[in-house]
Each structure stands twice: as structure tokens, then as C-alpha cells.
Amino acid sequence: MRLNADRLTALAVLAPSVILLAIFVYGFIGQTFYIATTNWQGLGAVEIRSVGLQNFEALFAGSGLPFFRFREALVNTVVFTVLFIAACLSLGLFLAILLDQRIRAETLFRTIFLFPMALSFVVTGTVWRWLFSPRSGLNTLPTVFGGAALPPDQWAWFTDRRQLVTFTWADASRTVVILIIVGLLVFAVTAALRRRPVQALIVGMIGLSLIGWFFLGGAFEALGTVVRPLHGVNLAMVSIVIAATWQMSGYTMAMYLAALRGIPEELREAARVDGCNELQVYRHVVLPLLQPITLSAMIILGHISLKIFDLIYVMAGGDNLRVDVPGIHMYLTAFRGNNFALGAAIAVIMLILVAFVIVPYLINAFRTEVRR
Amino acid sequence: MSALALPQRRQAALRRRTFTRAAIYATLIFWALIYLIPIYLVLVTSLKPRAEVSLDQVWTLPRQVSTDAFIAAVERLSPNFLNSVALTGPATILSAVLGSLNGYVLSKWRFRGANIVFPLMLFGMFIPYQSVLIPLFQLLSQLRLTGTLWGLILTHVVYGLPITTLIFRNYYAEIPDELVEAAQIDGANFFNLYAKVIFPLSLPGFVVVIIWQFTQIWNEYLFAVTLTDPASQPITVALSQLAGGQAIDFSLQMAGSFLAALPTLLVYILLGRYFIRGLLAGSVKG
Amino acid sequence: MNKRLLSLFVAIVLGFALVGSAAAQGGGKLEIFSWWAGDEGPALEALIKLYNQKNPNVEVVNATVTGGAGVAARAVLKTRMLGGNPPDSFQVHAGQELTGTWVVANRMEPLTELYRSEGWLDKFPKDLIDLITYEGEIWTVPVNIHRSNVMWYVPAKLQEWGVEVPKTWDEFLAVCPKIKERGVTPLAMGENWTAVHLFENVLLAQLGVQGYRDLFDGKLSWESDAAKAAWTLFDKILDCTNPDAASLSWQQANDLVIEGKAAFYVMGDWAAGYMTTTKGLTPGEGFGYAPAPGTEGVFNMLSDSFGLPKGAPNRENALAWLRTVGSAEGQDTFNPLKGSIPARIDADVKNPNLYNSYLQSAAADFASNALVGSLMHGAAAPESFLNDFQTVISVFIATRDADLAASASQALAEASAR
Known part of the structure; x- marks a missing residue:
């Protein structure tokens, strides 16, 4: 009796949070989806009506420049995410291994590598905006050592307009679509071979329906209608990657360091007894044990980089095409350009991208927990 | 033990070891200096008088130390600094308290469906906030809460719930169930149990959560820039405008950056241990 | 409930109460929203001071969002208006930015009655009144007139380099390599909006007055040969600008000219205010000015004005503010500091103690x-067009694809005409 009353109290205590999150997360996401299927302009007297998936079609296959800008932002985000994760992981691991060598003043070093994490992206953006200002900042650092300042047109940092690899949207998007479909089908076949018919069926159906949608439904042709201007790997993104890595690499360092400390000394000792030198100990014993941490770090960093907004907005301004990202484009489209429907559509795409990274991770984390 | 007394081979090994150690320290110091470059620039620039700041002489030490930039920054930013304090305080404490209660329920009063409800709650901490920004803005407008700190506090409390709940849930999972059961046999009800057993053990958990939330909310920008007006802007928004369209007054910008960074930096330096714990808790399983 | 828990909740409630009382609004306030801060701030402050002399009990909240030409401010203002939290009065460019955005959306109060009671109807130029009139009502009070098509330089430097002030863009392109050889940037430029600003004056030079008007009236296509030629010309001009433009504010780009690192700068005449007030230079000596190439005899104008949003929390104070803004005294207080000419025709613009030689010449040009x-500054096209046009410019700067820019602009023009 007593227990039942307590159980009810427990649920009642949890309820407000659950309700608030249900509204603020799921209700709002639903509303954003809805707005994305209308023509709502915020101000103005235009009657709001449903336009179906037109906003999404326009973003992916429309010929207007605002849509081109979205695709450029999408490409930039992918480039940024890859470079940023690679930089944070390698630098973080490198520093963690160094710090794991029984270093005197370890706390001091750790504090220095980690302190940028405590700062706001706005502060980082403000400071690095100046460090990367082509006429000043880092470009004039050589003068301290008696050298000549780097020429601003060659070292243009976030104002750089050059692209390294260029490709058309048609090629890029079609390649991605094909890769996704192939990936799904391969997954389905593997599942079937492993005698998991439900998984195989579901994933196979998704893959087949994508094939149907793209090839029979004409979406594949639509993606190919826009070929100009070219997208590419923008040099300007490098400066954003450096600033973001400065801020976040301490995080991967801390994760790796914690993991290194968790590896029992006996394991390493055993490897040494087997004749491994220090490098081999790391290659064969330590690094394999760090894999789960690497995966976690990739997911955390990945979801941060996919939604990045403030760092770039403060550092490089809002209308800098070569470093544009969906987070900025969404904000300006909705709150400056008044096009709330299109802004909502961009937000939906951002959410789907992040969900691709996060949902499998959450499912996996909880499945293992339940099993335990 | 003296090195001379050692056989030749061990001496060589020792020399190699000393060399490796020196290389490790040198590399560490090199990287530490790189990480500190921006701080050097901030300090040096903010201590220069405005006239001494020029584009091609950024790295020199100030010939004459001036606190003008700091005085100007304090003058310009102190209302926003206070806004940030008034925002961060209540939002942090409220989300911590709610997180603690939620964590208590989810770890000690597990109910059927908890394994579905909790991941669904957690998803809220990963979403890009752009995907809720427009409806959030609509709702707060209808409640007449845009342009005030209240709207922003509510926003941060709600979106802070997933992480605070997660940290407390994992933290309370370490408290043995036997303690809870013993108290229940003694007749403790839901709240007694929380007050007598759980809460007294919660201090480290609260420190971690409060530090984490404090840092996140203090540093946040997107909600702040969308939901406040100039009278209620927190310091991040004011700082971004200081840097936006002004003439070359870098000393003011840098002093402002320092001011905006100071509270979280202090917390980090004084309570770094807990900060790192919050950081690692962010990766769901901790 | 347990005692410790209780005390915790009491603490929280107390905390909330403290915050609440800090945020509580007192009576007798006036909040003015603008993007004039820093170097443009003193003019507004002087106007506020004048207002306070007449309305001593009103506490004025000077809400500024910086960022040249109000690019950031417009986003913030929009969120506030949409959020039902309007300021009492806000700065808005006369023309399409006012009518196309706010009046059409039914967010403003008409001010025709104020004009009648103050006797202002014949005190402002007719062209300007037309610009702020929509469906027979007047909607804002203009405080000044700025000129967009001005080219700035330092006479002593030009002499040193042996460079004449170009009268056309062809002349400029001819002299561009010569200036480059000296390691000097021929034309200074700043972040994205200053590129739009430059482009509108290239467009004006290329199309002439009638063509420019026709373009924005929808009578001339953006894809016509004449309009396309403007993009090709703009491409060549961009090659003469500094590569780090995106990292500079308009003031920093201006500084390049003052420091002799760039030769010319096309910018609105708030640059004159910056160079005289902040940099202490004398017009004609410390800095020179000419109409932007190919725009002699044309005055590309914009006007800052203040309006009364519906639902302004302190409506009476806002009306008193508008009376100050529209008074001859107010305009003569504001404009000499701002570096603009007064919007009122009966202001004391001939007074050399108030208005310097540049402003005198601008006033003479304005009359003749x-x-x-202006496009960038809200007079020529609606804001929805302008927002996307900034994307067009940022794409063009990166890709230099004239055909693409032309067709994209035409698409935008058609979309915003609908």
C-alpha cells in the first residue's frame, strides 16, 4: 500500500519534466516539421497554406541562389565535421599519451590544454577573428622573430575564396544517394546471412523504396538539374577548424586520458614481457582498448559540429559564403529574411543529420545497459 | 645510485631514456605555448591604451600599461554581466534540483517503460536547437516572455533537464539499493527517503551538475540572441556586438572577452576536477 | 516536507524574486532602437540629450545593436516585433524597408496627424514624403539624408602616387594596375554589405538614372544586357579590391584609405562623419571626395527615420521623441555630428559653424x-529581396559568375513582386 503511494509520488515528481520535454522537444520538432511544409513568411499578410515538400525540394534541387547557398553550407558542414573530428581525435590522443608518461606538473599541462573548453564559442570567435585577421594576428607573428609578415592575399584565412577540390552538386548528391542505397542493401544482405530476417526485411525495404523514389519517382533526375556553381573543399574552413580544435581538443584529451588510466598496468606489463617495446605496447594493447572512447568522442564532436553556429557567426560574419553552415543560414533565413518556412525546412534537415548520428548511439547505449 | 657505477649498457639505456623524457617535455611545453597564444594576445592587447593598438604590432608587450580598456569594457558590459548572473543562477539551480529528483526516480523507483522514457528525454540534449527555435519563439511570444530573462530561464531549465537527469541518474545508481530498502523498512516514504538518504549523499553530484549547467548557460548564444532584447541581453550577445561593426578598438574587444570568460574560467581553475567529470558525463555512459 | 529541502526551495524562490525585481520596469521610460553605436553614437546621444531637456522625467533607454547598415540590428528588431515586444521607436530606412516590411504587415501607426499638427507637411522635400507614404498615410519621421554614391580618397596620397580621381569606371580600371604596382589596394572594401553598397553604385553608373529606376520598378529585367554588363564590370572592379575584405568592418576598410594602404573607397557619406569626428580629419584636406565613378549629377540617397510601432509600451513618450526628431532644432543637433544633411528644408544647413564643407556640398547636390x-539601405527594394540579394553578392564574390548572378537577381525580383 505504502509502496504504491510512493510509486505514484515518484511518477508525479517525474511528470513535470517529462511533460515539459515532450512539449519543448517533440512538440516543437513537430511544429517545425509542420512550418516547413507551409509557405509561412512571418510578417506580411500572405495567407498561410500548405505547400507539401516544396521547401525541401527547392533546398536540394532548386536553382535559386538561396538554395545554392544552403547546399554550399551543407558541403561546408560535412568538410568541417570530418576535419574537426580528425583534428580533435589525433591531437587529443597525442596529448593524452604524452601526459600518460608520468609527467611532472601533469595537472598544469592538463589545465592548459583543457581551459578553452570553459570558454564560450563567442569568446573564442572574437579572439580568433583577430588572430586570423589577414592584415594582423598570426600573419604578423613572424615579425616577432625578425621575419616578414605573411602576405594577406596568400594567407587569407577565413576570407579565403579558394577551393581545393571542386564538384557539381549533381555529382556529389547522386554519389551520396548511391552510397546510401548500396550501404543499406549490403547491410540487409549481411543481416539475412546472419539469420536476422526482421532486420534484413526492414532495411531492405527502406533501400528498395529509396531506389524506387529516386529512380522511378524522378528525384534522382531532379538532383541533377543544378550543376552550377561548383561546390568544393573551401580553404577558408581551415581557420574555423583550427579555432574549433583549439577549443575542443582538450575534451578528447580528457576522455582519452581517463581511458588510458583505466587500462590495467598488468596488461601493458604482460605485453612488455612478451617482448613488445613501448610503441608496440601502444599499437597492440592500448589503442585497440581505446576504440569505444574514440567512437563516443566522434559522436559527441560530430553532433556539435553538425549544429555549429555561434563560433562561425562571430568569427567570420553571417554572409561569408565560403564558411557558411546550415546553423547560420537557418537563423538568417528565418529571423532576418522573414522566411520562416524555409528556415524551418533547414532546421529539419539539421535535425535529421544529427539524428543519424545520435539515435543509433542512444539505442546502442541503452540496449547494452538493459542487457547488463 | 650513481650513474657511473652502472654497467655500460644500462648507462646507454638511461641516456636514451633521459633523451626521450626531454623530448616529451619539450613537446608538451611547445603545445602548451600554442594553446596559450590566444590568452597572451588577449592580455597584451587589453592592457594597451587604444592608441597603441595597431594591426601590425599586435604581439609586442604594452609600452605603457593602461586599464582604460578594462574600465570601458566594465562600463559597457556590466549590465549584461549582471543579466548573465541573474539568468545563470536560477536556471542552474532549478535544473539541478529537477535533475536530482528525476535521477532519484529513474534510478531508485524504476517503473515499466522507464527504458523508453529516459532515452527519449536524453535525445533532447543532442538536438540542434535550431530545430525548436521557431516554435519556442512563437510560444514565448504568446506568453509575453520574449525580451525578458524569464523566457530565457525557462528555456535553459527545460533544455538542461536531460543532462542533469542523466548525471544524477548515473550518480544515484552507485548508491546501494540496500540503503534504500533499509530506509523503506524503517517507514520512510518517497520524500523522507530522498531527504534522509539520497540528498545528503548528493553533494558531489550537485557540484558537477551546477558547474556544468553554469558553464553551458553562461556561454550560450543562440537562444540568448533570439529571445532577449538589449535590456536583458546576457554577456555573450553583448560581446558579439562589441566585436561586430566597430572601428578598430581591439583593446575593448579583448577586455570584453576577458570579462565574459572570467567567471567560467575561475570555476574551471578552482573546481576543474568536477568540471571534467561533468564533461565526461556528457558522453552518456560516463 | 523536510527542512533542508524546504530551505532549498525558499532559496530558489528568493533568487527568483530578486531577479524579478531587477527586471521590473519603472514608469516614464522611452526605448529607442537603432544601430548607431561607437563612432556613430554621439549624434544620437546629442539628440537624446535634447529630448531630455524637454522631457526631463523620462528615462531614455538607448538600445543599439551594432553592425554597419543595421544588418544585425534588423534580425534582432524583427524578432522583437514578431515577439510582441516592440521598442517605443526604432530606426528604419525610409522607403521599401519601411513600407514593404513594416507598414504592409500592419505593424506601424500612421503619423499623418502628427505631421498636420506640427505643420511638417511642407517642411520635408516632396520626394522624401513620397518615399514614406503608403496608401495615403505618412509612416515615419525622417531625421537625415545620406548619400550613397561617394568615393573617398586622400588627396596628398594621390598626388604622391600621381593618380587622378577617376570619373568613370573605365578610367578607374585603367589606373588600377598602376596603383597595384605600388603595393597599394586600388579600391578598399569591407564585409559583405559594403560589397552590396559598392555594387549598387556600379549598377547606377552602368544603367544611368532611368535604367536604375526601371530596374527596381520591374520595367527592366536583371537579365537584360545592360544589367548583365553591370555584373561583368563589377567582376573587374572586384579584382582591384583588397582580398581580406570579408574580415573588415566599414570603418576598418575606411582606415585602409586613411593609412595610405588603399587609394579609393566607395561608401556612404557617414564615412565623412567618421573621418571628421573620430579621425579628426578636415574635409577637402585630410580626405577628398567625389561622386562614385559614372554617377556625377546623381544623388543616390537614403534616409534614416524613426517610426511608431503598434503596441509601443510608452506611446506618449515616443510621440514626444518623434516631435524632437522632426524639429528643425533636433535635426540641426543631430546631423552635424552624424555627418549627414538634415531632411527638413528649413534647417540651418547654410551655417558653416554647424555643417562642414562636405555637408554643404552634399546639400547643394541634393537640391540640384x-x-x-539606395538598394542596400532600404530605399529601392523590399527587405526580403535585399536579404537574398546579399546571398547573391556573396555567391558572386566567390564564383564571379555573371550569368548566374543576373538570373538569380531576376528570380528574386519576380518573387518579391508577387
């Missing part, structure tokens, strides 16, 4: 030249 409205 053909007038057109």
Missing part, C-alpha cells in the same frame, strides 16, 4: 541632382 533610392 537627380535623386534615386
